[in-house]
Amino acid sequence: MAKMISHCPVCSTKLNISTLTCKGCGMELKNDFELNSFDSLDPEQYTFLITFLKHRGNLNAVQKELNVSYPTAKKQLDNLLVSLNLFDDTAADSTENQEIIDMSTWTIPENSNKASDIIKQKLMENGGKATVYTVNGGSHEIRAASDGLSFISNKVNINPPWQYKVFDIIVDLLVSQGGTAEKGNGRGYKLGEGKCTEKTVVGAIGYHYSGKSLGDSVHDPVFFLAAILEWADIAYNGRGKLTLTDSYRKKINL
Structure with a gap:
């Protein structure tokens, strides 16, 4: 089955769904159904979302699986939130002056009790x-x-x-x-x-x-x-x- 596309490949206009078909009985429902924000994610955003959910929001684990730096993972998260209309400008303003730390090279002794x-x-x-x-x-x-x-x-x-x-x-x-x-x-x-x-x-x-x-x-x-x-x-x-x-x-x- 082909993956859902959200924009016209010719003119880039946002697409709507016009027909829903039941695979069981063949019934068709025609209307003008709008795609939601999740359907509009590009492959990179979709992969990031699935990885983010799998690791329960742990960005350190996300960056390891996707092999990206912490700043890159943070940027991808912000882009995802924008695409899903979930970006909080107030929260962004409160953290914009905070230094983004790349902890990918940090090491902790295994099983340390300290x-x-x-x-x-x-x-x-x-x-x-x-x-x-x-x-x-x-x-x-x-x-x-x-x-x-x-x-x-x-x-x-x-x-x-x-x-x-x-x-x-x-x-x-x-x-x-x-x-x-x-x-x-x-x-x-x-x-x-x-x-x-x-x-x-x-x-x-x-x-x-x-x-x-x-x-x-x-x-x-x-x-x-x-x-x-x-x-x-x-x-x-x-x-x-x-x-x-x-x-x-x-x-x-x-």
């Missing part, structure tokens, strides 16, 4: 960005940075950006304390004082990630980092504390 690798891998599987939710229900968009070592957020601005290794520091603290630790408070205490000791998450970040000394003020990003750990199914984000999930405990035999 929190940094797990989170980086999950971001890659989601096309380089994701939305995470804090314990209070606030939402934050996180995006992979082009250096492959760090990530950025639409609401937590810090320069230089946070690196994935901060999650390994947090998990090391949790493991050292049997799988759970207090988040702490870096806004009301100096490093080493009260709720900002090395045994708290905020204190461990200050000591081992930021390189701060006793008595120094520290940045307190725990509410944000805890949300990412929960999104990655590494730690439960409770009120006042972080606890390793059962699934992650099994991975590390804790």
